[in-house]
Amino acid sequence: MIVSLLYKVTRKLLSVPAVLLRSETVKDAELLVLRHENAVLRRQLAGPVRYEPADRLWFAALAGLVDRRRWREVFPVTPGTLLAWHRTLVARKWDYSARRRTGRPPTRAATKSLVLRLARENPRWGHRRIQGELARLGHHIAHSTVWQILHDAGIDPAPRRTGPTWREFLTAQAQGIIAADFLHLDTVLGRRLYALAFLEHGTRRLHITSVTANPTQAWTTQQARNLTADLGHRTESLRFLLRDRDGKYSQTFDAIFQSDDLRVIKSAPQAPRMNAHCERVIGTIRRELLDHILITGESHAHQVLKTYEDHYNRHRPHQARDQLSPEARQHPAAVHDLAAHRPHRTRILGGLINEYRQAA
Structure with missing residues (x-):
């Protein structure tokens, strides 16, 4: 672009004396060509003659002042070469390829900073978990982009964890399944406590019962009654209760759900993957909560x-629900002005867990 502009200015300046003094200008132009050719030869006495871009520009500009029939006698190159130089200069003038961007636009610096902030404040979050939190905040970017940002910053993006392998039944019947499993934890003095966790497959809504150190069949049955009372009319959309063969479940426990038209399905002995969703949510509770807090009682x-x-139910995003929480119906509107919508952090359990929302 600069070369083309310089060439254009040179032609304009040289055209002024050509109009006023036509005969004398032609002679002067020929002398200028010969002088510049001598300068080029002196510059390269030790090697072959090579014309720099500035030499080509000067010769092409002077060509407009010399009669085309005398080009062969005046110029050290052929007329075809001179015209080729001129075409190259004109082509460069109209070449916009250097100013044309290709590919996807780069990720904004503010978005990258937010990704790194979430990763720094939540070291146990992987790139998909961070993507889900960004979606809640109105930043809809691909998980691969989050992975690349973390990777470029030297942060482990945490590989994606695969889902359950028992797909045929769970995928087809997910909306109508509620699964149950026992969750155990140890207090600071080593006393073991138990809770019963229920997970609705369709919505990923989690229900955790009360805690006891002695989970008898009577206690388990009472937790079933409490759950059905909390579910209310939602039991109409449930068709199956999935549980293992633990002896703490009784016939009365099953009868409570059967009274609401739920069919009790027992997993095979020593086959935890048949209740993979509930096993996984218990693992999530352990990794995100119980492994990082001391329980006193x-x-x-x-x-x-x-x-x-x-x-978990109100805020935490889930891959199975397109990064929506169990109680959310849709994502918030996309945010474009990051400077005016800075995320606000809410600390849960003393900062063990962080929740982010757009500041009002």
Whole structure:
């Protein structure tokens, strides 16, 4: 672009004396050509003659002042070469390829900073978990983009965890399944406590019962009654209860769900993958909560689990629901002005878990 502009200015300046003094200008132009050719030869006495871009520009500009029939006698190159130089200069003038961007637009610096902030404040989150939190905040970017941002920053993006392998039944009947499994935890003094976790496959809504150190059949049956009372009319959309063959479940436990037209399905012995969704959510509770907090007793355990249950159902995004929380119906509107919509952090359980929302 600069070469073309310089060439154009040179031609304009040289055209002024050509109009005023036609005969004298032609002679002067021939002398200028010969002088410049001598300068080129002196510059390259030790090697072959090579014309730099500035030489080509000067010769092409002077060509307009010399009669085309005398080009062969005046210029050190052939007329075809001179015309080719001129065509190259004109082509460069109209070449916009250097200014044309190709491919996807780059990720904005503010988005990258937000991704790195979430990764720094939540070291146990992988790239898909961060993508889900960004979706809640109105930043809809691909998980591969989050992975690349973390990778470029030297942060482990955490590989994606594969889903359950028992697909044929769970995928077809997910909307009508509620699964149950026992969750155990140990207090700071080594006392083992138990809770019963229920997970609705369709909505991923989590229900955690009260905590006890002695989970008898009577206690388990009472938790079933409490759950059905909390579910209310939602039991109409459920068709199956999936559980293992633990002896703490009784016939009365099954009868409570059967009275609401749920069919009880027992997994095969020693086959935890048949109840993979519930096993996985218990693993999530352990990795995100229980492995990082000291439990002092039953009441403390109950309070901590209920707080996490509220976070899980109300805020935590889920891949199976397109990064929506169990109680969310749709994503918030996309945010374009990141400077005016800075995410606000809410600390849960003393900062063990963070929730992000757009500041009002």
